[in-house]
Amino acid sequence: MTATIQDNPFFVLGVSPDASRIEIEREAQKLLGMLELGFAEVQAYATPVGPQPRTAEAVRAAVAALRDPYRRLVAELWARHAPPAVAAAPETAEPAPELAGLRRALGWRP
Secondary structure: OOOOHHHOHHHHHOOOOOOOHHHHHHHHHHHHHHHHHOOHHHOEEOEOOOOEEOOHHHHHHHHHHHHOHHHHHHHHHHHHOOOOOEOOOOOOOOOOHHHHHHHHHOOOOO
């Protein structure tokens, strides 16, 4: 059984609860290859409680969990009824130029 919502196999693999077994296996192999090569875009995954680090062990555990019909059913229920996933917030120091102009037009001071 999935211990926490951030460990949900569907979130770890980044697949829909409707994904077929073949789609899950393909995605896992793709993620393992990308992790091995050090691609930055697969180093974390989105969950309802914020981004979590993705490791090869977590990917293997997620696939193993989804191979078991009972564990997959539990994971599907949690994934389908979870709040929307929260991705990493983009780091912006300055507001967009159009917002700065809008603020000045509305009388805001820096």
